[in-house]
Amino acid sequence: MRKTLTAIAIAAMLAMGSFSVASSFAMQKDKDKKKSEEKEMKSDDKMKSDDKMKEGKSSKKKTLYTRLGGKKAITAVVDEFINVVGADNRINKFFADTVANPARLQALKDNLVAQICSATGGRCKYKGKDMKTSHKGMGITDADFTALVEDLVKALDKFNVPEAEKTELLTILGSLKGDIVGQ
Ligand code: HEM
Secondary structure (H helix, E strand, O other): OHHHHHHHHHHHHHHHHHHHHHHHHHHHHHHHHHHHHHHHHHHHHHHHHHHHHHOOOOOOOOOHHHHHOHHHHHHHHHHHHHHHHHOOOOOHHHHHHHHOOHHHHHHHHHHHHHHHHHHOOOOOOOOOOOHHHHOOOOOOOHHHHHHHHHHHHHHHHHOOOOHHHHHHHHHHHHOOHHHHOOO
């Protein structure tokens, strides 16, 4: 009888032991499954963001400055713009003194590049005069302003700047009209 009781007790202990081993094994398996699911989700997210980057659709939208091609591209557009303005009989009289003086011409170009760079999100600081001060007493009309914008469009088109970027830039510069016309 005693032997039987001992045997039952031992059998019960063994059963409990194997139950707890089995349950901790199952819990560990559960944890591993969760971990690998988390890993999969993370790599899924990474793949999605990699795809977006490849398509140029990163959630962080590129600045207009970057989309225009940065400082080098803006400098090329400004150089061409000044050439077009110089050849435009509607408004080139305004720039006669500037064109005749290479240092003054270079300063105007540098100011324009810095102004466009800074206004489009580039890391430049415009150090020139504000628009009201720099155009004071020039008597610039609506028509003069429109002619200059048309010349800028010609320069942008020469470098095949896409329609969206062109419109964005012209909108930014167009907002300065009130400080330039009729000063
Ligand atoms: C959105 C349009 C315009 C912008 C962004 C602009 C920008 C500038 C800038 C940055 C300067 C140099 C300021 C400085 O010296 O500190 C400047 C000067 C000047 N701008 Fe404009 N401007 C615009 C329209 C016009 C128009 C329509 C005219 C005439 C038709 C004009 C004629 C001049 C002249 C003659 C100077 C002086 C150049 C010199 O210093 O020799 N601008 N402008």
